[in-house]
Amino acid sequence: MGWLGLDDTDHLGGGCTTQAMWRLLASLPSSVTVRELRLVRLWPLAPGRTRGNAAVAVELVSNDVEVLLAHLDDHWAAYLLPLSGAVEASHHSDREQQPADPGMVWFDQPPSSALYWRAVREHVPVAALPVADRAWGGLGRVGATAAIAWPADTVTYEAIAWRMDGRSDPRRVDDAVMKDVDRMKGTFLTRDPRRGTALLAPRGPSPVLFGVRAHDRDSAEHAATLLINGPGTEPVDGWAVFATNQASGDHLGEDARSTVEGVDVHHARKHATVLTADGPWLAYAESGDVNRLARWLQAGDLVEGRGLVDETGRRHLEALRVVQHIPRGQRRPMCGSCDVRLKSMGRGQGLRCPQCKERSEGRWDACTKPPPFEGWVEPPDGARRHLARPLAWDDRQHGTDHQKV
Numbered sequence: 001m002g003w004l005g006l007d008d009t010d011h012l013g014g015g016c017t018t019q020a021m022w023r024l025l026a027s028l029p030s031s032v033t034v035r036e037l038r039l040v041r042l043w044p045l046a047p048g049r050t051r052g053n054a055a056v057a058v059e060l061v062s063n064d065v066e067v068l069l070a071h072l073d074d075h076w077a078a079y080l081l082p083l084s085g086a087v088e089a090s091h092h093s094d095r096e097q098q099p100a101d102p103g104m105v106w107f108d109q110p111p112s113s114a115l116y117w118r119a120v121r122e123h124v125p126v127a128a129l130p131v132a133d134r135a136w137g138g139l140g141r142v143g144a145t146a147a148i149a150w151p152a153d154t155v156t157y158e159a160i161a162w163r164m165d166g167r168s169d170p171r172r173v174d175d176a177v178m179k180d181v182d183r184m185k186g187t188f189l190t191r192d193p194r195r196g197t198a199l200l201a202p203r204g205p206s207p208v209l210f211g212v213r214a215h216d217r218d219s220a221e222h223a224a225t226l227l228i229n230g231p232g233t234e235p236v237d238g239w240a241v242f243a244t245n246q247a248s249g250d251h252l253g254e255d256a257r258s259t260v261e262g263v264d265v266h267h268a269r270k271h272a273t274v275l276t277a278d279g280p281w282l283a284y285a286e287s288g289d290v291n292r293l294a295r296w297l298q299a300g301d302l303v304e305g306r307g308l309v310d311e312t313g314r315r316h317l318e319a320l321r322v323v324q325h326i327p328r329g330q331r332r333p334m335c336g337s338c339d340v341r342l343k344s345m346g347r348g349q350g351l352r353c354p355q356c357k358e359r360s361e362g363r364w365d366a367c368t369k370p371p372p373f374e375g376w377v378e379p380p381d382g383a384r385r386h387l388a389r390p391l392a393w394d395d396r397q398h399g400t401d402h403q404k405v
Helices: 017-026 065-083 113-119 140-149 175-183 217-228 289-296
Strands: 002-007 033-041 054-061 103-107 134-137 156-163 208-214 236-244 256-266 271-276 279-283 302-309 315-324
Touching (some): 002 017, 002 065, 017 054, 017 236, 033 140, 103 140, 271 302
Antiparallel strands (some): 002 054, 256 271
């Protein structure tokens, strides 16, 4: 009995670590028992990451571990090592792309969960890894080891289906069935309600046909079966259900609270940088309500934010709320006798009560204009990180509802 981990077999031009693991497991001798598969998302800002920065792991049971390890040696040399060095430029980011550097590890006993907690929140170098009982390859050993170390405290599931080899035409997943899956009680983040588009199928050359996320294994299996059997769905090469840390929020520490010192807005895209005593907080245009609230802020407002801090000290906002805000704007005062609001007599002519006609100086009172949102706001479904825990599930809201006012 032991644990096998695998990572970094893909790049922007193709490949898929989940499929690589599925094919490896399909090649195992029949005497090997495969326990639950796991898909573990790691630090989203890792410099060598690919699309979702996910690693995979599985517990295997064998009466002859040496025979199993010999089989893994052969499979590594024939199918995984040749993937090393593959790379593709990004057309949407100026971040330098790193070549695939596959890594695989075997542990008789899983390493401490401390390795997972570090790998999901910060950069972990290969040199910091615990010594595996058997290891293959390079940088991918970091994610492979962390996936085994995941304690599975908060678990969701994803059923993933892969396309037949060689297909590069547009994906075909039955739209009517996708809408049915979206309405299922056990699934989540299947459709973007703003645009009415599916979130199940990836974009680009990935061999994944769809990935449907669910709160429990049965819902994931049922949804995948419906999609695969849909009349408008293309044939699949295979599919599997993974236990995952998606929507766990494991990548975030405590909420940050700080006072706003100013807001810079990039006018071409409307990205906003909230300048705070805690450092700059970034709210990209794609973050929707988070960006809208960030652009509303002014110096002196007290805010709380959730998000990862990158190597330059910038916090990438995944949720934002106003704790206290300074007054916005002015309004005419009330008449002391009639309890109605004074009216302006014109520029430089002061104010007058519309009822008793008593005149007053041209003095205006500061007014409190409420924020556009009350409580926490988050990006729309299609712009959230895989690890982001939806606000509706969050027990850290301190009794504050996410409600537009």
